[in-house]
Amino acid sequence: MAEKFIPHAKVVDGILILSLPDADSPVVWQMEVGQAKSSAMEVRPADQNNSSYKLVLKTPRADVLDIASYSKKEDAVRALMTVSEAMENAQGQIRALAQTGTPHQRPYDYTVPAIRSSHYNDNKLSTYIFKPLGYVSSAIILLVILFFLSTSMIGMYSGMGSSSASSSSSMSSENQPISAEDFLEGR
Structure with a gap:
């Protein structure tokens, strides 16, 4: 029964999907990896007497977002290590190209290609x-x-x-x- 409630994390198309059924309040959480360039996840004590712990996300703007709370530090660290393993396994190109050739597999993706200026002189x-x-x-x-x-x-x-x-x-x-x-x- 305890094996059903293990944390699971996966990176799919540049989105980190985190399932934390073992948290005090079970949560499924997602984050776009491309937008969280310099963010960090850490385990923090939730109260003064260290009776509960939180898995949090720190953004470059110094925002701290609570992801999940745990009653044991070991469970929170296990969830953090699950996220770490998922990020390590997502090497290389995070976003795959769609069959239509548009990146990110979204219909609203209108990326502008870099075009060289017409008055550029190649002979220097x-x-x-x-x-x-x-x-x-x-x-x-x-x-x-x-x-x-x-x-x-x-x-x-x-x-x-x-x-x-x-x-x-x-x-x-x-x-x-x-x-x-x-x-x-x-x-």
Whole structure:
């Protein structure tokens, strides 16, 4: 009689089907394996004095879902090991292709195939020639702009210096005699 109430788990078409007739409240539970990518199952004490235990599912969003409760820890661990064996036996492709060629065997499955863009250039001409050429031409234009700015700034400052020198010499030459040394030094 006790062998009738053993836990059973199986993965069929990507869905984990878990039958737990030995739980305090017998349950048949299912979960789509593809949606539970990083989930974990564990056995936790249900109360403070460890008189009962729960088999729970922890999701990546930190949700904890109770699957079944047990009065003995050994029964809960046996259910957990049954799930583990079912997941180990579900190696390879979890979802089988249907006879019609649609994955997941569902009529509402409308997967979109990956299509390469029509303007994709296979010869890599733009990658190996046009991009470096663009970088080099941008650098040359930047250097030309910097050259013109620096020469105009130098010309502006040198013109200011010569105009002030000529204005001072013109002021000194207005109706005042100057010495030869002052004339030669530009005072």
